[in-house]
Amino acid sequence: MQIVPIGQAARLSGVKVTTIRFYEERGLLPKATRSEGNRRHYGPDDIARLQFIRHSRNLGFGLEDITALLSLSDKPDQDCAAVDAIAKAQMAKVDRRIEQLATLRAELARMVSACTHGTVADCGVIACLADHGLCQSDHAAAPAQTVMGD
Amino acid sequence: MQIVPIGQAARLSGVKVTTIRFYEERGLLPKATRSEGNRRHYGPDDIARLQFIRHSRNLGFGLEDITALLSLSDKPDQDCAAVDAIAKAQMAKVDRRIEQLATLRAELARMVSACTHGTVADCGVIACLADHGLCQSDHAAAPAQTVMGD
DNA sequence: CTACATCCTACAGCGACTAGAGGAGCAAGC
DNA sequence: GCTTGCTCCTCTAGTCGCTGTAGGATGTAG
Known part of the structure; x- marks a missing residue:
């Protein structure tokens, strides 16, 4: 399971096919590489990103927050105060x-x-x-x- | 305050002007009678209906449920079991x-x-x-x- | 007579998808 | 090679309950 088509990516991540395409369009996922027949390819990193998104959605985060969280998680050396703030705001919202x-x-x-x-x-x-x-x-x-x- | 224009109906009912027009379009309100200058008129019954809708919305009912509740409240001789069912379903949803x-x-x-x-x-x-x-x-x-x- | 408030219609947008149309690619069996 | 059937592609429109905007018409007070 190195590189998989969108359907399998959906099964592995728990995110629906149409939703994956929607996330790509919205910039939460980088534009997928394509096969000769114009089909999207996904690797382990993409699956992990999809799982991250799904888990965040399950916790009620909006896509904007998730975009911020993803871009923060891509910069591991930064202070995690911003992450904390987003999570706390979400908790307050839920409360x-x-x-x-x-x-x-x-x-x-x-x-x-x-x-x-x-x-x-x-x-x-x-x-x-x-x-x-x-x-x-x-x-x-x-x-x-x-x-x-x- | 017998017959009032939409703005005052909005003030009296707590439902915004644009929302009143939207409810009319959706059939929650009957088509308002119009003045010579094509402006909507509202009477006490309309205001009451708007307050009913607003209150129901505040309790989290969807417009479809509210449509049902309104049409039930227009038939006072009927059994109120249907009303009870809608309210209970809403409570279960909230739970x-x-x-x-x-x-x-x-x-x-x-x-x-x-x-x-x-x-x-x-x-x-x-x-x-x-x-x-x-x-x-x-x-x-x-x-x-x-x-x-x- | 001129401001200004209020009203009118019609359409686009929000968030986060979902559903459907209409077609192309691909693997397996015959 | 050919058909069957699954997966995939793009594009558009719909969901819910409004809100906002554009561009105009009407009504009222000074």
Whole structure:
């Protein structure tokens, strides 16, 4: 397994074929060398890089952060403070989100428990959605688009 | 405040002007009536509907779910089981995400604590990202795109 | 009458892919 | 040699829930 085509690289790294091509286009991977028939070749270093990316994605890092982390990992003599900063920022982001989701969960639970299992007219869930005054928490303070997404 | 233009509807409902137009296009709101000068008009019902949507969005519901909830709330005589199901599914979704994020957070914390504050070459963070074997948890089992996103 | 705010449409962009069309290359079996 | 079927190629468009911009029309206050 010295040099492999994209499909095998995908299997070895756990990154899908289309995603590998996407990463190349985005500059996270160097442009792959090609065979005579115009097919991409990958070596062990490329596989390692793909695994690095995949692992970072699994930890929730964005592609921009990953680009920074990759370029830092290519310069082993540098101070690793920048690495630390990126990781800590990511942790803070995750913390914030967990907090938001916990508030959300509490409100959803309260809402669901207000369901009378009767008709929609008496439904506590609908009533709560229709009138924020019926909520106890101030979850609505968070901008909607940041609640579930990035 | 009987009938108002879009800007005031936005202020009253907490939904941005552009977002209101977007919701109309998506069918979450009926097509607004227009003035002679082609401007949208909104009445109290429209404002209430917008508040319902905003509140639901704040609770993390997707637009598809909200469309369903709205159409259910328009039929007050129906059984509210469907409402309950949507709310419970949302709660389960939030639960799953909280769990994932907790795992993530733990792994990130472990990683950050492995930072030697020296050079990148010795950095525990980079080492961990490069080699998933250095991780204790199996967070990598989750598909990347679902970890932080919806 | 002139600023200025508000409104209109239409389209491009975000992040991180995913899916599909339409075609070419390649190995194995007949 | 030929067909079958898999892998690979490029390119485009779609996902979600908006946001931002361009370029114009309308409405109102001084």
